[in-house]
Amino acid sequence: MAITVRRPNLSWSEKVYLPAIFSGMAITFRHLKNMLTGRTKVTMQYPEQKWDSHMPDHYRGAPALVKDEKDRVRCVACQLCEFICPPRAIRIVPGEIPSGNRFAKVEKFPEEFDIDMIRCIYCGMCEEVCPEQAIFLRKDYAITGYTRGEMVHDKEKLIEIGGVMHGLVLKWNEKK
Amino acid sequence: MTFLVLTSLAKIIGIVFLIILPMVSYAVYAERRVSALIQDRLGPNRVGPAGLFQPIADAMKFILKEDFTPANVNGFYYWLAPCLAMVPAIMTIAVVPFGSTLFGVPMVIADINVGVLYVFAIASLGVYGIVIAGWSSNSKYPFLGGVRSSSQMISYELSLGLAVIPIFLLVGQLRLTNIVQYQIDHGWMIAPFIGHWSDGWKWLLAIPMFISFAVFTIAIFAETNRLPFDLPEAETELVGGYHTEYSSMKFALFFLGEYAAMITGSAIIVTLFLGGWHLPVPWWNHAHGFHWLLINGSLGGWLGVLGGLFNIFVFFAKVTLLLLCFIWVRWTLPRFRYDQLMRLGWVFFFEIALVNIFLAAIIVAYLPK
Numbered sequence: 001m002a003i004t005v006r007r008p009n010l011s012w013s014e015k016v017y018l019p020a021i022f023s024g025m026a027i028t029f030r031h032l033k034n035m036l037t038g039r040t041k042v043t044m045q046y047p048e049q050k051w052d053s054h055m056p057d058h059y060r061g062a063p064a065l066v067k068d069e070k071d072r073v074r075c076v077a078c079q080l081c082e083f084i085c086p087p088r089a090i091r092i093v094p095g096e097i098p099s100g101n102r103f104a105k106v107e108k109f110p111e112e113f114d115i116d117m118i119r120c121i122y123c124g125m126c127e128e129v130c131p132e133q134a135i136f137l138r139k140d141y142a143i144t145g146y147t148r149g150e151m152v153h154d155k156e157k158l159i160e161i162g163g164v165m166h167g168l169v170l171k172w173n174e175k176k
Numbered sequence: 177m178t179f180l181v182l183t184s185l186a187k188i189i190g191i192v193f194l195i196i197l198p199m200v201s202y203a204v205y206a207e208r209r210v211s212a213l214i215q216d217r218l219g220p221n222r223v224g225p226a227g228l229f230q231p232i233a234d235a236m237k238f239i240l241k242e243d244f245t246p247a248n249v250n251g252f253y254y255w256l257a258p259c260l261a262m263v264p265a266i267m268t269i270a271v272v273p274f275g276s277t278l279f280g281v282p283m284v285i286a287d288i289n290v291g292v293l294y295v296f297a298i299a300s301l302g303v304y305g306i307v308i309a310g311w312s313s314n315s316k317y318p319f320l321g322g323v324r325s326s327s328q329m330i331s332y333e334l335s336l337g338l339a340v341i342p343i344f345l346l347v348g349q350l351r352l353t354n355i356v357q358y359q360i361d362h363g364w365m366i367a368p369f370i371g372h373w374s375d376g377w378k379w380l381l382a383i384p385m386f387i388s389f390a391v392f393t394i395a396i397f398a399e400t401n402r403l404p405f406d407l408p409e410a411e412t413e414l415v416g417g418y419h420t421e422y423s424s425m426k427f428a429l430f431f432l433g434e435y436a437a438m439i440t441g442s443a444i445i446v447t448l449f450l451g452g453w454h455l456p457v458p459w460w461n462h463a464h465g466f467h468w469l470l471i472n473g474s475l476g477g478w479l480g481v482l483g484g485l486f487n488i489f490v491f492f493a494k495v496t497l498l499l500l501c502f503i504w505v506r507w508t509l510p511r512f513r514y515d516q517l518m519r520l521g522w523v524f525f526f527e528i529a530l531v532n533i534f535l536a537a538i539i540v541a542y543l544p545k
Contacts, residue, residue, distance in 0.1 A: 021508075031214050031215070031216060036213065042216065042218055
């Protein structure tokens, strides 16, 4: 059955719609005036002004490998992050630590550790899953490059972003 | 003869390349900045100080882009259409007096005695650019845009033409310089405060003039395809309208043609209703008391040059103000529905303009000499 939708009964001033036009123009003019007098708050001018100082600690930016106070890359190449990574952005080639090394009992270290930042979705699962507190999402967000190759962060780059992290659990203390 | 040719050439080059074309590109810039301000944004502010070089960057981009011609278009008309969009708008400015005199040379390119008729004849050609673009593109959206444009044109040209008749009843001439001269002597058409400003007849006459002004301005909005009457290029309905299939500089010509038509339309409105290049300056001295001072290029020496330049400045300042109104309206009002537009054109403005002619005629008939 057809339902007839009743048209609204317009008053005379609504029918000529001149009052509506003029009030609309008054509204836009008010906005223009408020912008010109600087009363309206406008958006941040991005490259000049940045939000970095307001960034919360839980911000999830670029993932990075960290070193501890003893200058050791904390990653033990367990590959859990490689397995958990939803977009499969991480690629690890594990290597063995030679027996003479100070940290020989750690057994493994990543020979290569690549994160493809084109694939990375900044979900933070790698950080979550890491048993060694070795990978963290830092506050870097402007990851750019001219080629696809440039967008793959290798181990050196990841360590450079990560830097040294203090106050972590010292699991592999060689004296223990 | 040589002098006439040389000065005309100088005026053509000066007005087209030094005033109209820069004004067109900066009208685009103004459109983007003002719309941004109205919407609480900032708009283009990167290229140069406050984004002032943005039009140059845009022009560079348009020139360097690939000029793509779709396979199934009608080549000749496809190329002709952008030219037809731009040329009439610039040609119309030829009869508009944009200043008094400068070094004794009248500041109008062609002071012909059919002034306004020429304007209507040439400005209406602009619609051919749109219709031909829509037809030759061989695509349904441009075609619809072209069809809409032609029917919009016939419903608005009528009231456009009828709206100016009260002026000719009053002035008795079509020559635009004479219309400006009349307004200098008797006050602007819609604000006759020059001369005997306490004369009640003049203010009575200003009523039909104001109606004319309103109808004419709204018709110019429709004529130049500006919102709320931008049906030929309604983005939300017709993709891009008549210029959907155009790219790079050919698209830019349509775009700039629209702004050039806006500037020409504003110039016509200013000339007919707002006193042209005339701006009276309130003055007081002991001999005459308070009076309006007429500044034009007829003063002697460097004062005359300054006066002439001042008149040109006043004319384009008025045009700029009207352009800002165009922009303001565009970013306020939504687009009319198609039947609403036709109704507005045929049922309201046509009748208003007709009745207005009678009103003006009656007042003019009883106007004491």
